[in-house]
Amino acid sequence: MPPSFTSSSDTAGNPGDGGAWLRFALEIIGYTAAGLVLVLGLMYGLMKAAGEYLDSAEVLQHQQKNGGLYRSALKDDMMEPAFRFVRYDALQPEIVALGSSRVLQFRQSHFTRPFVNMGMSVDYAVLPNIASALTTTPNRLKLVILGIDHWQVNEAVMKQRADPSWSPRAPNFTGIRRLKQELFDFREQHVNGPLRMLAQHRFGLKELWAVLCQCDAGGHTSNLGLAALVDGSGIDTQGSYHYTWVYDRPASLDGFKTFLDRLKARENGFQVLDNASEARIGYIIEAVKLLESAGVKVVLFVPPVPPQVASAMDQAGGYGVFSALDKSLHGTGSGYYNFHNPAATIRSPDCEFADGLHGGEVTYLRMLGFMSDDRPEIWQPYIDPAHVKRLVKEGAGRVNVDAVPLSGNRERREVDFLGLGCNKTQNLKSGQ
Numbered sequence: 228m229p230p231s232f233t234s235s236s237d238t239a240g241n242p243g244d245g246g247a248w249l250r251f252a253l254e255i256i257g258y259t260a261a262g263l264v265l266v267l268g269l270m271y272g273l274m275k276a277a278g279e280y281l282d283s284a285e286v287l288q289h290q291q292k293n294g295g296l297y298r299s300a301l302k303d304d305m306m307e308p309a310f311r312f313v314r315y316d317a318l319q320p321e322i323v324a325l326g327s328s329r330v331l332q333f334r335q336s337h338f339t340r341p342f343v344n345m346g347m348s349v350d351y352a353v354l355p356n357i358a359s360a361l362t363t364t365p366n367r368l369k370l371v372i373l374g375i376d377h378w379q380v381n382e383a384v385m386k387q388r389a390d391p392s393w394s395p396r397a398p399n400f401t402g403i404r405r406l407k408q409e410l411f412d413f414r415e416q417h418v419n420g421p422l423r424m425l426a427q428h429r430f431g432l433k434e435l436w437a438v439l440c441q442c443d444a445g446g447h448t449s450n451l452g453l454a455a456l457v458d459g460s461g462i463d464t465q466g467s468y469h470y471t472w473v474y475d476r477p478a479s480l481d482g483f484k485t486f487l488d489r490l491k492a493r494e495n496g497f498q499v500l501d502n503a504s505e506a507r508i509g510y511i512i513e514a515v516k517l518l519e520s521a522g523v524k525v526v527l528f529v530p531p532v533p534p535q536v537a538s539a540m541d542q543a544g545g546y547g548v549f550s551a552l553d554k555s556l557h558g559t560g561s562g563y564y565n566f567h568n569p570a571a572t573i574r575s576p577d578c579e580f581a582d583g584l585h586g587g588e589v590t591y592l593r594m595l596g597f598m599s600d601d602r603p604e605i606w607q608p609y610i611d612p613a614h615v616k617r618l619v620k621e622g623a624g625r626v627n628v629d630a631v632p633l634s635g636n637r638e639r640r641e642v643d644f645l646g647l648g649c650n651k652t653q654n655l656k657s658g659q
Contacts, residue, residue, distance in 0.1 A: 270421035270430075274301065277438045278451035280416070283313040286451060287464070295449030296461030296469055296631070300429075301420040302412075305462050306348040308395035312360065314466050318343050319367050322609055325357070326374025329530040329584065331468035332591040333372065337618070340609050341367070344466035350387035351379040351510045353395070358514040360395050362521035370609055371518055371525045375511065375556070377548045377567075378496055380503040389510065433457065459631065469631040470581050474639045480646025483536055486583025490539055496584060497540070501547035508555045515560045524605060525560035526598060529567050531590060533580040537568035561605045566594055573597050578624050578649035587626030592619045625651050 274280060278289070279301050286297050297305065304310045306328070315323070320343035324333040331346040349357065361368055378384050398405055424430040430453075437456045442448055448456065455461035459471035490497040515525045529552060532540070540546050549567050556563045569575040569586070573593035581587050596615045599606035606612075622628035630639035641651045 266425070267418060267421060270425070271417060273435070273438050274416075274421065274453065276441075277453040277456055279453055281451070283310040284317075287314055287317055289451055290464040293449040294464070295451055296455045296459070296463055297451045298455040298461030300424065300453035300457075301416045303348075305466075306346070308347050308349055308357065309397065311343075311345045311347050311466060312396045314464075315343050315345060315361070315366075316364065318465065319365075320465075321367050321369045322372070323361065323368060323370070324372045324374070326530075327376050328468070329376060329586075330372070330374040331462075331466075332586060332588045333595075334463070334467040334588065335465045337592060337595060337615065338609050339611055340369075342465055344462075344468075346374075346466070346468070347395075349395075350385050351507060351514075352385070352387040352389050353393050354510050354514040355389070355517055356391070356393050357395050358517040362518060362523060368521075368523050370605075371523055373511075373515070373525055373527045373560070375527055375529050375552065376496075377500065377529065377546070377552065378498065380507040380511075380548065380552065381498060381500045382504040382507060384498060385507065470587065470626055471631045473581065473587075473626045473641050473644050474630065476642045476644060480644075482645050482647055483533060483577075483583040486532075486536055487539055489583075490536070490543060493545070499545035501545060501551070503548055503551035503555055511556065512559060519560070526562045526564075526602075526605065527556055527560050528564040528594060528598070531566040531569040531573070531575060531586050531594075532584055533577040533586075534568065534570040534575075535577050536583045537570065541568075562598060562602050564594070564598060564601075566597075569593070576624065577645075577647055578643075578651070579622075579626060581626050582645075588628055589619060589622040589625060592622070592628070624649060 277300075278286065278297070279299055281289070283304065289295075290297060299305070318341065321340040322338055322342040323345050324330040324342075325345045327348065328346055331344055333342070333344055335342045345357075361371070398408070421430075434453065434457050437443060438453065440447075441456070443450075443456070443459060448459075450456050450459065450461060452461065460469060462468050486497075489495045493499050511527075515527070518525050529549065531537070549565060553563075553565055564572075566572050569590065573590070573596075575586060575590040575593050579587050579589045579593075592615055595606075595610060596612065596619060599610055599612050599615070603612075618628045625641045627641065630641070643649045643651055
């Protein structure tokens with residue numbers, strides 16, 4: 228037998244030895260953990276540089292000083308009530324737009340007095356709480372423009388009940404529940420969120436460059452939050468939302484197909500609804516009375532959908548809710564307007580809509596003009612009707628009157644981003 232050249236120390240490292248495999252496994256785990264820590268550390272630094280970890284007060288301070296738009300890629304904080312109330316308390320507006328994302332196109336440039344947009348994600352069961360919060364602290368509020376979404380009066384969809392203890396300014400839970408929420412938020416924003424972005428290829432060279440240079444294709448930008456840095460869409464200082472993807476032609480132009488498919492499926496905002504819940508109408512009326520008791524005028528409106536979508540809803544049937552809203556809310560506040568089908572009221576065409584549920588800035592200017600013509604005594608202190616009409620004329624057929632800048636005062640051209648055959652050939656000047 229030939230002599231063995233295996234020493235005793237080599238034998239200890241044989242893969243068949245359990246101790247060696249354990250050491251090997253621990254080394255792999257150690258290297259993996261070190262790599263993960265390194266990646267998370269780098270992502271933390273990049274997210275911090277993008278403004279992802281600023282609180283709502285710090286975001287507002289940045290915008291007041293530098294301008295720009297804000298939108299986070301890690302959290303949907305800009306639609307949270309507490310986020311909105313930070314702006315309300317700091318800016319002390321006389322005019323507020325209150326409702327969902329379907330009020331976000333009202334902007335300070337439309338008004339002659341200080342304005343804040345309070346579009347947020349809430350169930351109208353807490354609308355009275357919000358009304359109280361607007362008026363029970365020092366404020367200068369004079370006018371609330373209240374958007375009424377038809378699904379908010381559908382008890383089968385919106386199931387929250389009134390809760391007098393609910394507050395829009397602070398967390399509505401304490402103790403262990405609050406600690407769990409804070410731990411969840413930390414994990415999502417510092418671990419899961421960044422790793423998910425990498426795994427889904429939503430953070431690459433484009434995003435890295437945007438963070439490192441704080442710029443976009445046109446140069447330096449004051450935008451804050453990774454999402455706003457990368458694609459340029461977000462909210463301004465007063466909380467109004469600006470669409471910038473309307474200047475970029477997408478790979479697929481399918482018009483309102485996504486929303487028409489939802490209509491066919493009777494889901495996600497298009498559920499069949501022939502009546503309005505009395506209880507949920509009651510939440511709206513209670514909120515209006517609370518505001519009026521504090522000397523605040525309230526104008527209510529049902530936001531529009533594109534004429535094409537409104538026609539499809541009429542043909543499909545099952546939406547008697549709009550007539551029910553008219554019956555229940557007519558005479559409420561300082562005016563109630565149903566703009567669901569804009570072709571019948573403000574003559575806003577499909578080309579002025581961002582998608583199948585959201586009108587653009589021009590559509591909302593048309594509504595302001597309509598309401599002020601109807602009740603000039605209500606609106607005269609807050610808007611210049613001639614200015615509103617001029618903006619509508621300048622922006623007719625488009626989503627935005629003025630272009631949201633990529634950076635600085637660059638001119639941008641709105642495109643037929645839905646493939647509807649819209650003529651949007653006029654150059655836009657920066658309105659930011």
